[in-house]
Amino acid sequence: MEMHQVSTEDLMNTAKQQLLLLSLLAGLGWAQSNSQGAIVGTTTDQSGAVLPGVQITATSVATGIQNETTTGPLGDYRFSFLAPGQYSVTATHEGFARQAVTANVGVGTIVRTDFKMQVGATSQEVIVTDTAVAINTEDSSKGDVIGSEAISHLPLNGREFLQLAALEPGAVSGNPKRGVHGSKGVDVSFNGARASFNSYYINGAANTDPLYNQMQSSPALDAVSEFRVMTNMYSAQYGRSGGAVVTIVTKQGENRFHGTAYEYHRNKALDGLPYFYSGQRNKLPLYLFNQYGGTIGGPIIKRKTFFFFSTEFFHQKKPGQQIVTFAPTDAERHGDVSQTINPFSGQPVVLTDPYTQQPIAGNVLPSSMITPVGQKLMDLWPSPNYNGDPFLNLHLFRGGLYTQKKYLGRVDHHFSDKDSITGTYDFNDYDNTSPGMNIWGDKTGVDHNRTWAGTWTHVFTPRLVNDFKTSYASFQSGSQFTLSDNGKNFCVTWGINATTNTLPGTCRLLMYTIGYQRYDIGNDGDFKHHNNSYYLKNNLVWVKSAHTLLFGGEFTRDM
Template identity: 30%
Template sequence: MRRFGVLLFLLGLAVPGFGQSNYAVLTGIVTDSQHLPVVGAAVKLTAASTGAIRRVVTNQHGLFEAPALLPDDYELNVEASGLATAKQSLRLEVGQKLAVDITLRVGSVTEGVEVTAGREVLQTTGASVGEVVEPTSIRELPLNGRMLIDLVLTVPGAHVGFGAQTGSTNPLYWRPGQRSAVVIGGSRPNANFFLLDGATNTDPTFNTQNLSPSPDAVKEFQVETSSYTADMGGAGGGQINIVTHSGSGQYHGTIYEFLRNGAMDASTFASMGNNHLVQNNFGASFGGPLIGKKTFFFVNYEGLRLAQADAQILTVPTQDEIKGDFSTNNVKIYDPTGAVSNPNYNPSLPTGPSNFPYKRSQFPNNQIPPGRINPLLESFLLKYLPQPNMMMMGDADSNNYLDARTENHIQDQGTFRADHNFSNGDTLLARYSAGGEYGFSPSSGMTSTTENLPGFGVNFNNLSQQAVGSWNHIFTSNRVNTVSLALSRLSMDRTSQNDGVNDIVSALGIQGIGFGGKNAWGSPWFAVQGYTGIGDTFAATPMHAWDTTIELRDTYAWQRGRHGTKFGAEFHRYIWPMWGFFQNRGYYQYTTGYTTEFGFNDGSGSGLASMLLGLPAVKQRQAGIPQMDLR
């Protein structure tokens, strides 16, 4: 009974346990020329970049396993008494489980045999489906804006998700420099799981990538698309497992700058002749030995400076329309207070839009009397709404304003990593990465209602950080333990460009909204049928979120006889405080209904006329300040 309880306990650890998936595992069998297992053969692996050595010994079945190996090129040496030494060069990739078959010939230990048979290198120990994006691809493939996530598209089954920045993620998620919209295996863009050096790099708030490292800071990464092992499977979509660069036995460094300029690009229809673009990616990296070629370091910095035109075709009312004069507009407007009997009503027919007992009287000359218009609202519209600068499309009062403003984006990020090799084969890794971005966007999000008029853009300021420490401890040649501790944090701050500048709510004299102080100033959001929305959108209201993830992982690998066992445990602590003003300035929706002839959608009426008369179809406001402190 006691043994059964212990077995259940181990299985309980194995089910939720995640291994250190940023490492590779090498297994194999050593036999002689008669295909008999060689017991007690000394297997030595030497890393090409750092000279780190891992030693294991074959068991009674000639089997060996070397877990928790950093991705690198390795020199494999196998020695046994009375047999010639076998040597083989190997490359181990992130998340790889590689099996090799080594045959030792009769001879002296000093006699070396170079093993070059490629068919003896097999990867048959796992059923997961995926691909590794190797250093050559990261280094040489062109990347517009140096977004590492774009290289995921080279993996079969991956394609761009809806929305260039965020896919179908929450519209509150606005991080231009941290794109995550990749669909893998038909899943949603926010269903992927990101790891960085074996630590969770997935933001729990929006289930997107927390920190996007510079391509020059990344050694390689693996994308698994299905049949995940226990050390992966953090989400239902793809598993994106990134490993950063480590220092090596020699000093190496790079300095780079990439420039994109609109003067060298062809103009597109969307740019409407305004092709302004200046994009600078620049940075440097440096690494090498630190202390006695046992400790190695790597440091990377990358900056982005982006200024580009954001051209939109919008619909705005004319100055006469703002004053209530629709005499030049082909749409007739009717007085909602002037209902009269409909002489064409037929009581013997069903009542409907074409047969209604009452109808409204048209405003004389299609003009709203000045006394019926709120002077504060009229003053606001005249002050903040631009006038048409394009010819109208036929007789329609639409698509009459070309808005061309500049989006500014500044990003700085860096990574520092240190590795230490102990004489007994233990390894220690420590890394800290941080990336900050801030700037201005004329549009306030990724929804259909965020085509903002001038004066209602968004300022954003985001910071992502991650610190990781990992220790591989070798108990014996067949028992290895890996423990890691990670701390990740994402801070997002977004405000309207009117915050602290224009208290429009007070100027409009609307009661019951506009709380939150100076930093929540701005305009209500007026959604007017037939026109581009006016004011600060839902996504432009102040939002401050900062979440923290504390993660502890431990994995124990044990090679016993013909069986390799790996089990472990994982602990996560999520801390998510957040506050925001989502409709503190109010939301008002105006339709044509109040100014149509019959009160139906009969082709008459104007949403702007309903607004001038103070007749919203929908009114919403925020009750209090939403503040969360989740664990």
């Protein structure tokens, strides 16, 4: 028997080779990036024998940009990293009639288009119009593409595209809310996972805030071309999601100019009266809703350079709700509590000197004991406006304001058959003002995002294609005082000691009465979260014989 000694180095090399093989196997059959798609197929003759050397051309219907390849020894072909859209795919070979078929490439999908060539002159053309229902046979991922038809025509209150993700099997969506911690007011969870377990991408850029795991940016609805929701068995390149992977692709310019303009408006003058309401229309709470914007896109250089731009604004005055609290009477504001009843005991108030603990004659505070700070607080406190309750004598009705600003710009440039690039700038501002008892207590929930993203696709050979993506995002969320006056500390200007509150805005002053009812001046302090995200991703597709291998890597830094 012959014995062989195995060194530690040999074992390490073997382990590395096995890990490399596993990483390659994880990418088999998924040779497209998260914002693009692919077309694959096989060509055969009428007997079913494979045909190598067939010229295959995929032409974008929208831009006219062509991609060319030839079938390999096994009659197979592949176009990787295609922009989503409609393509005219043709097959030509000497001695066979030219064939043409239309393929609709969705984001993150692989479309199979096979050709069965018929003998004839190349001047003859066979157009295939009857195609089978698209069933994913190329990989194990589960999910669907929400296309432009659904995005354009299904009614959406608030016009957030993510609401349509609820159409996906296994999705659960609650009522839209305008909180900071929802993904632009929409909470959608999948297959029992939490809504915060999803991950989001836009035009290939990372779009997930690491603090609450919410979607950072939401383009205007008219700017979204389509998006894909993958709920299970997705590729190894998606490593941070325990729920769904949502990939958004925005519209791009075409060879013809296109544009839209729109406005949605509501107010109480146009709304129907509530069924049980018998009062006058002008007595209804104020409600105003305006959402308007537009898009434009087209060629800078036909069949080469294209642009797309969208903008949207949203303005909603919320009716608010009644606030029940209390306020001092005119006499009490001047230190006279001789007619004041203690709400806890029901007995007349006994005013005592805080220094001597002795009763003050007549229950009238001497002017020498009224401080400028106390007088200022009395001036800030509204007068009673309700006589139906001797204690809870102040009823307020204050509404809030919700606004959005969205801008998106995209440029696509086709250098040659070898190189193409895409650049995107995405701007989102969401501001949701919640009313306090006064202007010093109003707080605004902020959700601001700026994303710069770029993609470079390089074709080494028709069977070796590389796709590189990079993005930078600046994301701010949290809450802050609506009335800040550029960092002004209002409590200091009222005479309150500066050490009480050192932050911009207003310190919180609470005045209590019966039943723990109170009147507040100010609010809790600011809460702000600012994250800078840096993202790099590279995918390399190599088609070798009957195998398609995907090599890739990803780098993310949040700070």
